[in-house]
Amino acid sequence: MVCPKILATSLALAASMAVSAAEPEQAIRETLQDLQADMPIEAIAESPINGLYQVALKGGRQLYASKDGQYLMQGYLFQLKDGQAINLTEQAESQGIAKEINAIPVSEMVVFSPKNPKTHITVFTDTDCGYCQKLHSEMGELNKLGVEVRYVAFPRQGIGSEGYHTLVNVWCASDKQSAMNQAKRRQKVADAQCDNPVAKQYQLGQLIGVRGTPAIVLANGQMIPGYQPAAQLAEEAIEAK
Numbered sequence: 010m011v012c013p014k015i016l017a018t019s020l021a022l023a024a025s026m027a028v029s030a031a032e033p034e035q036a037i038r039e040t041l042q043d044l045q046a047d048m049p050i051e052a053i054a055e056s057p058i059n060g061l062y063q064v065a066l067k068g069g070r071q072l073y074a075s076k077d078g079q080y081l082m083q084g085y086l087f088q089l090k091d092g093q094a095i096n097l098t099e100q101a102e103s104q105g106i107a108k109e110i111n112a113i114p115v116s117e118m119v120v121f122s123p124k125n126p127k128t129h130i131t132v133f134t135d136t137d138c139g140y141c142q143k144l145h146s147e148m149g150e151l152n153k154l155g156v157e158v159r160y161v162a163f164p165r166q167g168i169g170s171e172g173y174h175t176l177v178n179v180w181c182a183s184d185k186q187s188a189m190n191q192a193k194r195r196q197k198v199a200d201a202q203c204d205n206p207v208a209k210q211y212q213l214g215q216l217i218g219v220r221g222t223p224a225i226v227l228a229n230g231q232m233i234p235g236y237q238p239a240a241q242l243a244e245e246a247i248e249a250k
Contacts, residue, residue, distance in 0.1 A: 033076035037062055040078035049216075051105070057088065057097065068216035069105025069230070071098050099231075106217050107230025113213070117206040119160040119185045121148050127155030128250035130242070133163035133214045133224040136175050136192035140236035141223045145193040147239035154243035160189065162207040163214040163222050173207060180205040 034053045041048050041064065049067035056063040056073060063086075064072040074081050088095045110131050118131070134141045151158055162180065164173035175192055181201035182188035188198050214224065218232070225233040225242065227249035237245070 033062055033078075036076070036078035037064060037074045038078075040074070040081070041072075056086065058086070063101070065101065065105060067105075068109055068213075068218070069102040070218065071101050071105075103230035103232075105230070106226060106232060107228075109213060109217055110226050110230065113161065113206075113210070115159065117161075117210075119179065119189050120157065121152060121160075121186060122157040123152040123155060125155070126157035128228050128246050129157035129159055130228070130246050131159045131161060131226040133210075133219050133222055133226075134160050135163055135165045135172050135222040136179065136189075137172055137195065138165065138222045142193050142195075144223050144236050145189075150239040151243055154239065154247075156243045156246050161210040161214070163211055163219055163224065164207065165222060168208050168211065173211075176207045177201070177205055180207055 037053050038050060041050060050064060051067050052065040053074075054063055054065075055061075060076055062074050062076060064074055066072065072081060072083050073086065085096055085098045088097050113131075122129075132141075132144070134145075136142075148158060162176040164170055164176055166172050175198060178198040178201050179185060179188040179192050181203035182198065192198050217226075219234075221234065223236060225235075225237070227233070227246050229249040231249055233242070233245070
């Protein structure tokens with residue numbers, strides 16, 4: 010039988026440890042929310058460095074803070090292991106991005122897929138972007154190499170722009186693939202209206218750090234900011250599956 014005094018002491022110690030663990034998180038959260046009231050904090054946890062806490066923001070971005078919340082930094086944290094420098098921050102960011110991308114229903118994308126894809130990429134696209142058009146011209150090769158291409162919308166000039174309306178027309182077309190092919194050839198796409206995800210996808214792109222198009226996200230969440238030739242892109246995509 011456990012001595013009541015020992016049990017009480019153990020419970021008090023456990024409660025004390027729980028409060029102690031919560032104190033850094035609370036201090037960091039309060040400091041960040043003083044800076045920005047709506048800062049999208051997903052999680053705060055100890056980093057591999059003693060006394061340094063890692064703050065995960067919605068969309069994958071990572072911050073680091075002291076336990077009292079008085080010091081804050083943004084940058085890469087590397088682990089040196091077996092003669093290699095492992096970018097822990099980049100790994101965490103990719104996981105956060107993958108989480109957001111995987112939450113997008115495939116039905117809300119414009120998809121070009123081979124019969125038996127080896128992997129997929131998600132591409133934030135704008136129909137009048139030159140390098141987006143170049144990437145699209147290599148769709149046949151990407152599909153032949155086993156890569157499924159999932160398009161999401163990112164009108165570079167913002168909501169309400171001409172590019173935004175073209176993307177709405179594509180997403181609301183009865184044949185989205187044909188409409189995308191037309192738009193990528195700079196041909197007029199018939200006007201159409203529907204309940205569409207273009208604005209939502211644009212906002213998601215901003216959240217995860219898309220600054221231009223094409224922005225390519227591999228299956229593991231790694232982001233490639235810009236065009237890559239089909240053969241090179243397919244090789245990276247298959248390695249990241």
